[in-house]
Amino acid sequence: MPGGELEAWRAQLTATCATRGVPPAIIPGVVRYLELLERWNRVHNLTAVRGAEAMLDRHVLDSLSVQPWLHGDRVLDVGSGAGLPGLILALADRERAYCLLDSALKRVRFLRAAIAELELEHVTAVHARIEDLREAAGFATVVSRAFAAPPEFVRRAGHGVAPGGRLLAMLGGVEATEAPLPPGWRYRAVEPLQVPGASTRRHIAIIERDVS
Secondary structure, X not given: OXXXXXXXXXXXXXXXXXXXXXXXXXXXXXXXXHHHHHHHHHXXXXXXXXXXXXXXXXXXXXXXXXXXXXOOOEEEEEOOOOOOOHHHHHHHOOOOEEEEEEOOHHHHXXXXXXXXXXXXXXXXXXXXXXXXXXXXXXEEEEEEOOOOOHHHHHHHHHHHEEEEEEEEXXXXXXXXXXXXXXXXXXXXXXXXXXXXXXOOOXXXXXXXXXXX
């Protein structure tokens, strides 16, 4: 894309971010992220969603909607893919440490490129399966956007939760929460997510160890 066209594209996307309610402080980072994702997506097929504005609506705003439920100072994003929701949350939150985990090397390479481009020193990208990840301290929040149904998410990722921590499962409808969780776990709450302009239902399941 020629320089003039690129600047015009950035200006238009910046304006669109503002109308969608993206926090002003992170708009430049979101624009740089979407530019990088579009470029990598042409070769590596990181997401089926095409076009920066569609990515903004279906990926960025969706990711930001989970921010009120983050807990503690360390966050693990399981099956991060193109950095969703973890990298987007990290743009808006410099106080926590974020670990973006994915089992596909091409996605982790993109994540590392994006972390460097966006100068996110509080973020790391790890190439591993969640079953193989062993962190002695665990994570206060373990989040997943499109990894597995809640019972499977607990079975595969529950070992990564620190004492007093929680799992956050981003879902469509609430039907996925009707299946029982593994013993020792409970739903603290299932809440609707407020995603600007979303045409489909979105919810978040907050899952904790059962201490009763």
